[in-house]
Amino acid sequence: MKKVLVVCSSGLGSSFIIEMNAKKILKELNIEAEVNHTDLTSGKTEYADLYIGSQEIISNLIDGKRNVAGLKNLLDKKELTQILQTHLGS
Amino acid sequence: MIEQYLNQNTIxxxxxxxxxxxxxxxxxxxxIKNHSISNEYLQTMINSVNELGPYIIITPLVALPHARPEQGVQKMGLSLLRLKQAVAFSNNSDHLVNLVIVLAATDNSSxxxxxxxxxxxxxxxxxxQAMIAANSSDEIITIINTQLQLT
Structure with a gap:
């Protein structure tokens, strides 16, 4: 199963909200994936198929290898749906 | 839940x-007054924006500053500051904020x-928009309660 990691600086604010929303959306889209959230430091050492977070935070994870998607509006479910569909949809 | 934390004293x-x-x-x-957080927690919230940028803006016009439980949280808490005129978190117009909601969490999940x-x-x-336009904390509490009843 594909792994999605939602990252924010502390690992308990925005990443938690996005994780909850992502789980809801994936269910609606019928896409199976594991979603977790963590802080930026742990995010750097944990493998995932897709990393999601606010643009400011997620830019710290860009290394040319990781699949990274930054959100402009963290509460915008449309933006999140589009990212999940693009990266995980068949 | 949030109506327990956002009231006359914290708005x-x-x-x-x-x-x-x-x-x-x-x-x-x-x-700080109701002993939910320490001054250290406040300083940590400001430092993390200095280090990582205005990532705490979770949606346009709304910032959710917070730090980690071990950085000075004594008990769970929420507070809200409503500004009529937005304050800039950077030179970028995407980073204007009218609502500042401070979150104090005691652990990773509760x-x-x-x-x-x-x-x-x-x-x-x-x-x-309604919360920004509000003229009293009672109005803000009404907006919160109305939304909570919907969901």
Missing amino acids: QLQETIDDWQSAITLAAQPL HIGILTELSDLLGEEANV
């Missing part, structure tokens, strides 16, 4: 403020209910 209304540091500092005062409700409340742009 503040102000017209303008000098800068984002002052906004976070003022927004955090009710939580605030999940608070976050779910905040996400429902602030995910609706109409609620954000």
Whole structure:
């Protein structure tokens, strides 16, 4: 199963909200994936198929290898749906 | 859930403020007064924006400053500062903020209910606009309660 990691600086604010929303959306889209959230430091050492977070935070994870998607509006479910569909949809 | 934390004592209304540091500092005062957080927690919230940028802006016009439980949280808490005139968190117009909501979480998971409700409340742009336009903390509490009844 594909792994999605939602990252924010502390690992308990925005990443938690996005994780909850992502789980809801994936269910609606019928896409199976594991979603977790963590802080930026742990995010750097944990493998995932897709990393999601606010643009400011997620830019710290860009290394040319990781699949990274930054959100402009963290509460915008449309933006999140589009990212999940693009990266995980068949 | 959030209605237990956002009340007359923790909601503040102000017209303008000098800068984002002052906004976070003022927004955090009710939580310092009611012993939810320490001064160290306040400083950590400001430092992390200095280090990582205005990532705490979770949706346009709304910032959710917070730090980690071990950085000075004594008990769970929420406070809200409403500014009529937006304060800039950077030179970018995407980083203007009218609502500053300070979150104090005691561990990694027990605030999940608070976050779910905040996400429902602030995910609706109409609620954000209504809270900015509000003229009393009672009006803000009514907006929150109305949203909570919907979900």
